Amino acid sequence: KVDAIDKINKVTPKTEAEELADAKAKAKAEIDQAAKDRTAAIEGMNNVSQEAKDEAKAKVEEERAAGNKAVDEATTVENVETEKTTAIDKINKVTPETGEKDLAEAKEEAKEEIDKAAEDKIKEIEGNTDASDKEKEDAISKVEEEQEKGKTAVDNAGTEEEVTKEKEEAIENIENVTPETGEKDLAEAKEDAKKEIDKAAEDKIAEIEANPDASDKEKEDAISKVEEEQTAGNKAVEDATTIAEVGTAKDTAITEINKVTPKTEAEELADAKAKAKAEIDQAAADKIKEIEDRTDISEKSKEDAISKVEEEQEKGKTAVDNAGTEEEVTKEKEEAIDNINKVTPGVETPEEVTYKVNYDGNGARGTAPFDSNKYNDGDNVIVLGRNSLEKSDYTFKGWSTSKYATRGEYQLGDAFTIRENTTLYAIWEKDSSGGDFGFTGGWTSSKPSIETTQVSTIPSTTKQAYIKGYEDGTFRPKENMTRAEVAAIFTRLKTNGAEPNVTSNLAYSDVNSTDWYAKYVGYVTENNLMKGYEDGTFRPEEKITRAEFVTAIARYNSLTSADNSFADANGHWAEGYIGAVTTKSWIKGYPDETFKPDNNISREEVVVIINRMENIDVEKSSSNVVNPFKDVDESLWSYKDIIAATSSKN
Known part of the structure; x- marks a missing residue:
């Protein structure tokens, strides 16, 4: 009783300040207890590292201190209660991190740092003025190699400590990369190597020039070869990117130079x-x-x-x-x-039907032309000449698909479209006065015995060009030669370029006195070098055949008939001429051992043959001559022959 009364008597009203102070003391006590309880709970958690626990407990302590401070700064009891509640709520929300999230973030941050280090190093290398492009490329490749290696190591790390270790090691390796600037030494090695190559070439050339067994031509060729190997070797040295490559290039060049010896033709x-x-x-x-x-x-x-x-x-x-x-x-x-x-593979189709053309002499003696071609349906067939066919007291009028025709449907060089196997019959017309004159003043129609014809020549100290190009600056080497052009060639050869002296009137219906070739046609006709056809024409614009060309060569050189070695020329009207000229090796047959007498002949082939015939030194005659033809390149096989044929030389 006494105690109760004593307590009652002690109760006195408190000021607002005293009420606020009591509230703060009570609030801080509750915050402290909440922090203590949460710390104990964290410490008791399983599957959490101690490091994570310690970080969480530190966070609890941080929230406790912040809560107490906020309570101390409150100015009303109501504010005190609010700050206390907020602090306890934050304390209770603190949870230790398991570690996985931190490790992943650490790896990403580490790889970003490695990438940044690589980027900075590459910029540094690119700005290096002492390194060559090749040395920069090699160094940048090394940086990128260390960059990728480091990032892979970071990805494979199991803890944040390992992440940090691999990151720092990668960045260090990246920063240690520097370009290997051996450019100066490489340049010196190249200069030394080129000097050795030049010295080897100089010694070899001196050796070749002193060789008493080699001709001047053989020496020139060998020296050209030495200079070629010298140039190639110096280029290989210049292109080398390492000192080792320089040495290899130098040794190879010197070996090739020393191998050169003058060779015979x-x-x-x-x-x-x-x-x-x-x-x-x-x-x-x-x-x-x-x-x-x-x-x-x-x-x-x-x-x-x-x-x-x-x-x-x-x-x-x-x-x-x-x-x-x-x-x-x-x-x-x-x-x-x-x-x-x-060669192009074709799509398989049923076997194609091909057609043949046969020539029938239709009662004449001699050998009919033979066409070995196989024609597809719709092909064009070029009609051949009569070869050596003859018929006494008859004149050949051409070919017909009818054996009993009275006039020829086709003449030499005509074309027709083939649709089936075809036989062409020789058509003959009875002569009113008798006699078989075949080509009237033309190419001999039987195996010839070639007459000797004297043709005066005009002496000159200068060998004149015997063929010309065209007004458009071309020579047209692949174009087939015409009969008029051949007439001009043989006229110029006989007169050495002088104007021909023609005393007789032209008797050809297709050659006018105003034609550029008239004087040449007249000259070769008058001097029995070339003749016209039985129909009174010369056919100046017609392409000349190989048989006609060798006939003109034979007559020009007054050759006598010789045996022919080509199967496809047996029985041909120009057989003897072919034998006579091929014996001289001025013109040759084909690899399949044929002569193909009725084929045309190109302008470049003609000049090569004429140069052989005239024994023209094409090397000398083409040297120091400006090439006037825009379609004749030095790489052309007939280049020197063309230049020699179109140039005048003393």
């Missing part, structure tokens, strides 16, 4: 042939691989195409073997490679 030709055949073989191998790789054709089509390639390959190599000059070797090689590259 025969050896040069043999080398050219071997090289040409190797190129043909390579072209064939490449083409065969291309065919074999095709997926859109059958095996049969592939086999057929490969057989064709091999056929062109062998034909080309045989032609190369038969070539008499390096120019001919080049020509045959290029033709073979072109033919190989033109």
Whole structure:
């Protein structure tokens, strides 16, 4: 009783300040207790690292202190209560991190730092003025290698400590990369190597010039080869990117220079042939691989195409073997490679029907022309001449598909479209006065015995050009030669370029006195070098055949008839002329051992043959001469012959 009364008597009203102070003390006590309880709860958590627990407990303490401070700063009891409640809520929300989120973030941050270090290093390398482009490229590649290696190591790290370690190691490796600037040493090595190559070339040239067994031409060729190897070696040295490559290039060049020895023309030709055949073989191998790789054709089509390639390959190599000059070797090689590259496998179709053209003499003696071609339906057929066919007291009028026709449907050179196997019959017209004159004053129609004709020549100290180009600045080497152009050539050869003296009137219906070729046609006719046809024409614009051309050569040189070695010229009206001229090796047959007498002949082939016939030194005659023709390149096999033929020389 006494105590109760005592307590009652002690109760006195409190001021607002005292009420606020009591509220704050009570609030802070509750905050402290909440922090203590949360700390104990965190410490008791499983599957959480101690580091994470410690960080969480520190966060609890941080929230406790902040709550107490907010309570101390409150100015009303109500504010105290609010700050207390907020602080306890924040304390209770503190939860330790499991570690996975922090590790992933640490890895991303580490890789970003590695990327930034690599970016900065690359900029530094690119701005290095002492390093070559190659050295910069190598250094940047090394930076990128260390960058990727470091990021991979970071990805594989199991803890944040390992992440930090791998990151720092990667950045250090990146920063240690520097370009290897050996450019100065490389430049010095190149200069030294080129000096050694030049010295080797100089010594070799001196050795060649002192060789008593080599001709001037053989020495010139060998020296050119040395200079070629010297130039190639110096270029290889200049292109080298390391000192080791410089040494290899130098040694190779000196070895090749020392291998050079003067070669005879025969050896040069043999080398050219071997090289040409190797190129043909390579072209064939490449083409065969291309065919074999095709997926859109059958095996049969592939086999057929490969057989064709091999056929062109062998034909080309045989032609190369038969070539008499390096120019001919080049020509045959290029033709073979072109033919190989033109081979294209076809889609298999039913076997094509082909047609033949047969020529029937229709009662005449001699040999009818033979057409070995197989024609597809719709092909154009070019009609052949009568070959050696003759019929006493009759004149040949052409060919007809009717044996009993009275006039010829087709003449030499005419064309018709073939739709079936066709026989063309020779059509003969009875002469009113008798006698068989075949070509009236024209090409001999039987095996000839060539007459000797004296033709005066005009002496000159200068060898005049015997052929000209065209007004448009071209020579047109591949274009076939006309009869008028050949007449001009043989006239210029006989007169050495002087104006021809023609005493008789022209008797050809297709040659007018105002035509540019009139004087030449008149000259070759008057001097029995060329003649016209039985119909009274000369056909100046008609392309001359190989048979007609060799006939003019034979008459020009007063050759006598000789045996012919070509099967396709047997029985031909120009057989004896062909034998006479080919014996001189001025003109040759084809690799398949044919002469093809009725084929045309190109302008470049004509000048090559004439130069051989006239024994013109094409090397000398073409030297120091400006090439006037825009369509004649030095790479052309007939280049020197064309220049020699169109130039005048003392």
